[in-house]
Amino acid sequence: MTTSTTPSATDLFARALRYENRADPYPHYAELRRHPVMRMDDGSWLVSGYREIRQLLHDPRSSADRLDPQNKIPKAARSLLMQDPPLHDQLRRVVTQEFVPRVMGMRDHLGELVGRLLDAHTSDRPGQLDVVAELAYPLPVTVICELLGVPREDEALFGGLARRLTRGLDPVDTQTEEELRELDRARGELVQYLEGLIIQRRTNPGNDLLSGLMFHEGPDRVLDPIQLRVTLGLLLIAGHETTVNLIANGTLVLLRNPDVLARLRTDPDLATPLVEEVLRHDPPVQISGRSALADIDLAGTTIPQGSRIRLMLAAGNRDPHRFEDPDRFVPDRRENAHLGFGGGIHYCIGATLARAEAQIALTALARRLHAPRLVTDPPPYRENAILRGPEHLLVAFERLTPDTPPVS
Template sequence: MTTATAPSATDLFARALRYENRADPYPHYAQMLRHPVARMDDGSWLISGYQEIRQLLHDPRSSADRLDPQNKAPKAARSLLLQDPPLHDQLRRVVTQEFIPRIMGMRDHLGELVARLLDAHTGTGPGQLNIVADLAYPLPVTVICELLGVPREDEPLFGSLARRLTRGLDPVDTQSEEELRELDEARGELINYLEGLITQRRTSPGDDLLSGLMFHPDPDQVMDPIQLRVTLGLLLIAGHETTVNLIANGTLALLRNPDVLARLRTDPDLATPLVEEVLRYDPPVQMSGRSALADIDIAGTTIPKGSRIRLMLAAGNRDANRFADPDLFVPDRRDNAHLGFGGGIHYCIGATLARAEAQIALAAIARRLQSPRLVTDPPPYRENAILRGPEHLVVAFERLTPDGAPAA
């Protein structure tokens, strides 16, 4: 009798990226966790353990500059996600000062937007709702466009560019030549659009986030034109695409766990810990990357200086050494310090906004949809492996009640 050979870290990483495994990559993550720090055939390191990922997210020797040979942009022209201090800290401080005050007190407005989107489907009889196209997609794109000062009529264009650009976050070797060409075209379209928007604000500034970034009161903190454009592109994607997946993945978890759906329907406060569990159980961002600025000792192994590091955030969120029953969806899980928004100095700037959007949307779905059920399970998924979520999520229901009316 022959003994099956355990798959290597290289094989497991490749399997996690394959589209046929997009609906459920978690068995492959579970296998990764048997060796939480593993070297791959190309010399990069696959990190899947929770504690090891946390250590590297907080280690200053773990650089956000991923040593990507495909990235030809000068370091100063890269987004703050790919920057180290001191430039990272400078850019993040400016964005935080302008972004955070504008999202405080937005919950009522977010509730109005969610209600408006669902009201379009309110009726007396059975129907269907595509959670992605009808709610999870238009909600955050409307919000980020309002914050940036993008004209309402341009929202569809802005959203389309975001969807096309997120494919570029995946490893290059998973993309076809046609996809790479389309990515370059989308980047060019976004640059042209943003330059036009910036030109308009130079002569007609407003009270939006773009104007705030352009006319920061501290002249030493003002971004140069390239940094401004790159930062706007980052906010477009990070402020939109991750929230789409968070709402869609949360809806999927609710409909697969009808007892949790019933609890949320009668207890809307459950939405707060429930969203944290979605971020752990099925996070919108599955993995991230770093590179070693020096030799790093971790879990009895040394990652050599200059090595590329792949942080498997979604695997760390299912690490049994950190979370009890990690494969169970526990909506009120205690001590849920997940990796859904990363960690360290690169912790997601938009985490507060994304949480609020998801909490309000999921509570409304539970409250207003009578007898909801998935039409297709699993649903079709998007191509993206890093920003992972359903392409479509069609939910059938007996009735979509008016807001304020109890759902059955």
């Protein structure tokens, strides 16, 4: 006689995070969704249903101040994403007031940057393009460095630090001792670099975002040195790492759906809903977190005060109770209120910029690449499970033509 056992939340979560499942964690997310609120062996909770995640993202009892339960790090030294009101609201107002005006009207410049990156590979003969290394990565790195006022010669250094630091977003128990040591080294290098940049701006301010944050004029007080450094580090990572994955995941789904690629080639307006569907179907940020400031009743279960909560955003984005045929990519899906940029007071500040970068990059690829195909499917993925995306995305093509206006 054989008996079967139901996997625990801890087992299911571990399966979803295993590297061998990185290319397709969605079947494991579907298993989690069978019980949208589940308790882990360590006392933390997994929430994987769309409705439940959305409720927590908007519930003031659901705290983002979650990474340091022993309060070893001063609250002022925690990033905007890990703060609760009122300090969160003050920091967000300052960052929003300095960031948003600088990204408005950037579409033409973004198009020029994308054009230059693809121009380097223009060819009337067959060739290959690594979409991650040669487009998805350098585009947002250049953009965030321009915004912050990072010298062009430091872009590679600055971007490299971000890639090293993102591994630290994954659960500690998934990282090796060497990875943890490397994370400490990267943090130290970033602090040293940012401090040097801040010293330069004190005596020579410019029109860049860093100068704006340092000398902000408004009712909210200017960021202190620690807050400034932490905010810059957040903008570095959030300002481009998620966009790298968004462009790469979008390219991947286009090449797996040639009919959609053909539509985008002749209808650039499709890019707007298409990017929203990429954010739902294969979001660049897969998991977020909160902690309970009070007992929270959710889906017939009480999450006790003080509990840590993992929000499985990518699982919620494919919840069949919210989205019809959720595993299918529908480029012009209606009612697409996805969780790709989070929600509530922590909704992504850079969402408008990320959308524009992805829309322009994917449209240019569709228009300029002829007969593209994936060299390897699935492609190799990065170690990071939370900011999930391909490490490389090799695309073979028959021709990569010069830039031309979209077909009307």
